[in-house]
Amino acid sequence: MSEAKIEYLLRLGDSALILGQRVSEWIGHAPIMEEDVALANVALDLIGQARLWFGYAGELEGRGRDEDALAFLREAHEYRNVLLVEQPNGNFADTLVRQFLFDAWHHALLEGLSQSHDPRIAEIAVKALKEVTYHLERSSDWVVRLGDGTEESHRKAQAALDELWTYTGELFAADAIDAELVAQGVAVDPASLREAWLHTVQAVCEAATLTAPPADAWMQSGGKQGRHTEHLGYILAEMQSLPRAHPGARW
Amino acid sequence: MSEAKIEYLLRLGDSALILGQRVSEWIGHAPIMEEDVALANVALDLIGQARLWFGYAGELEGRGRDEDALAFLREAHEYRNVLLVEQPNGNFADTLVRQFLFDAWHHALLEGLSQSHDPRIAEIAVKALKEVTYHLERSSDWVVRLGDGTEESHRKAQAALDELWTYTGELFAADAIDAELVAQGVAVDPASLREAWLHTVQAVCEAATLTAPPADAWMQSGGKQGRHTEHLGYILAEMQSLPRAHPGARW
Amino acid sequence: SAQERAFQERIDAGIKIEPKDWMPEAYRKTLIRQISQHAHSEIVGMLPEGNWISRAPSLKRKAILLAKVQDEAGHGLYLYSAAETLGVSRDQLVDELHAGRAKYSSIFNYPTLTWADIGTIGWLVDGAAIMNQIPLCRCSFGPYSRAMIRVCKEESFHQRQGYDLLISLCRDGTAEQKAMAQDALNRWWWPALMMFGPSDAESVHSAQSQAWRIKIFSNDELRQRFVDQTVPQAEYLGLTIPDPDLKWNAERGHYDFGAIDWDEFYNVLKGNGPCNRERLRARRQAWEDGAWVRDAAIAHAEKRAARTAQAA
């Protein structure tokens, strides 16, 4: 039982960490200085959330792995983040559309998890939900601004949406881990989030004059099960380089 | 004594390895398919040379560090390559101008080392010299082609030359290690290579209709002593990721 | 027609067709499609393996991998040359690839996720490629046949190197390294079997191509041969082939194996593989980013020619 829960917590933590890592690559290079602040803020929130999920996962596991052991000493195939968050930053539209597609899901998920029968999960979800409410507001605003901005920004936002869409399918696909925890009232059924997500996405796309790709398009999957895209290995090589070079050191 | 020689061998090996690593980033992405082959060829030669220098360094050191321990288990500040080779690939002109500036020096250096009183060094240098003769021919040809090609290619080649020039100074700067080995007839005095290098560079620049920056421009230094640019850390993080993640494993 | 009959008789007699010989238009077209598809596969195939050059875990393995990817570029170049003897230019063929109109081997639309994938590609993907290509060394079109002889020699070398890499992981390696190899086999096994193409019942063009001797064996024959060859190799590595239906059939003298998921195959072919978009994008980008370099090379060659002419 506990094993499924650990796996589930790693999925939550890994998605938050990898997106936080990606977003933080922007800092110092944002198109507007206010965005250096905003991007750092989102990255900080996500990394903070990852720490909470990892902390709980490590405790349940009881093998002495703390948040840093989980973040820095697992390989790509042991990571459980969704594929969406490991996609490259690309241009600002790619980054903000990725953020928006994730936020809309993350928000619905955390709303659900704040009702979890596991009080620790519920508590973390409540805290994270406050942050993610702001994330979603911000990324929605940007998608609208870019979609309904200039011709160039519209083209870029639409291209980003078309490109990233294929990674949204697995957000709603349940596997045995989900099923087990849903049955216990611990987790949320991913499929149940889809309607709310699609509703948000369609509303924002409409305001942004963007066209959401067909809901039944071909979808990639595998991230939650540890089958990633070629990008994750590079992210981890960089992120883990220092702890890996100094085994056992503390920082 | 041996310590200076080990240091010197690491300088030779590290420059070859890091340039080989940089060049190999191009494979599969070259502007002309024939260049995928040629770039791979240069990278292969350089990595082969690094293996020979490291092999000898490891033997002299006698602490059981083989070529892989030297390549994969040293940190940036322990690397002794010149700064020039760690500079980013940039566009094809940046890569080929970097290669040319290095080849012209490397060629003169290996010519000198093939007369080294250390027979092992002389032997490796003779072998490497054959390869580098071709490298220099190729990179000179490309510099001429790009410099005396289109307006755009001329502009890019000149920009690359202006950008990279500041990293050529340390190629000719001797320190205590050099002095000690020069006195023993083992190494070549870096300062003695400068004239031949400048002659090659000026001849190629002339044919390429490029203007070499002033010889007395401000020069960066530090690579040979382990003070690098911010780029090297990223190169090593990626290159070393696998051996670092699996301490003690053999591949 | 009489020409066609004479052509077929030469083929049946085992005489090679050379570029200057008369040939039916359909033969020419089929060959261009087949050879260029093969060339594109070599070129696109550089990408998944190139992905690990910078991260190869030893200098020797790095050199081997670099040399292998270099060979692939070389194979691409000969094969385009062989296609060019049929009256089409490399640039035209490459345009077709970049426009998404030409195919390349679907196997390269799978990602290389770990170092073990590099060994597994050598072992299975090169292994399957050789199985497909060795018969083509005897194909009817001279330039293609000669290119295949050279390619096959190098590829069997690659295959041995890939297998050797896996031996290091599986027989001499740590538990993690062996697990990495098993995971790679799990992901590459079925795609490798699909490399032989649809089963004979579904396969189009086969009969004509066999008559022309540009296809020698059927897809299913080759696939069976591959399975028979590979199973003992997996056993030696101590790896489990991810097929519960796999077992030796003493009666047939072959291994039986499970049903292939052809939906996946057609899906990847349609562009829905994990890396289709990325592979094509990487090649297009290389081409577009390199335009100014090619322009410069041409401009310089022209200047030089003009100067030589003036001097004469």
Added chain:
Amino acid sequence: SAQERAFQERIDAGIKIEPKDWMPEAYRKTLIRQISQHAHSEIVGMLPEGNWISRAPSLKRKAILLAKVQDEAGHGLYLYSAAETLGVSRDQLVDELHAGRAKYSSIFNYPTLTWADIGTIGWLVDGAAIMNQIPLCRCSFGPYSRAMIRVCKEESFHQRQGYDLLISLCRDGTAEQKAMAQDALNRWWWPALMMFGPSDAESVHSAQSQAWRIKIFSNDELRQRFVDQTVPQAEYLGLTIPDPDLKWNAERGHYDFGAIDWDEFYNVLKGNGPCNRERLRARRQAWEDGAWVRDAAIAHAEKRAARTAQAA
């Protein structure tokens, strides 16, 4: 003039000058230069530290570093706002930076080569900055003084965090970690001392700035104070300050220290530091790459305003 006399009297009486007040043109210009230089330093200063966000070795340290770099962006923003009260726009100031006409603190032209550099920057660079800035909390120009109060509060927090990072490396860490810290100190010590500017004998503008109370202490005074504060901190870490001439002078009640290599200082100022070109290029690139985003934001705001107007 009478106006000028009255202005100086207000300053002498410790009354703040506010943007709407009359002020001498030279006072305005000097302040714009000083405040914008400070703002630019915050913005460029994000780069050397940002270089390690992706590689921070623990999640806690990563969060701390992110928050710190975020604060720097925030400081840049207040400081540009303070400068804007003097009748110049942020875009104008940023253009000056990108054109290479405006200065920023030379310290950011040194590379961050190891993780210990992040701690050392917090300890020494923020330490020196605070030393320079605390007096400015009492400077004569209201918006600048208020910005400085906020900035100093956050920076002293950063300094403590930097020092704490070094404690982990030096007192609780491995020999390699401590060596990393010593190496960082060796590289950053002299550049940190140079942050206080040329010695008083060489310093231009100082007298007038002191009269206007936009400079409170002399460069040499502040530098001495910094050395006196820092030496015991280095001792606690067990690190050696790379200055053979450094020693306590009981008579003066201060540490004596060696001569500063001003050639290096002027060289870096001239653009020859290890990272001058890269820093400026990174900022310019961010600006150029972001142009379409800023255009989109403006276009959207205009569309929205037009729609609102139409609806009304």
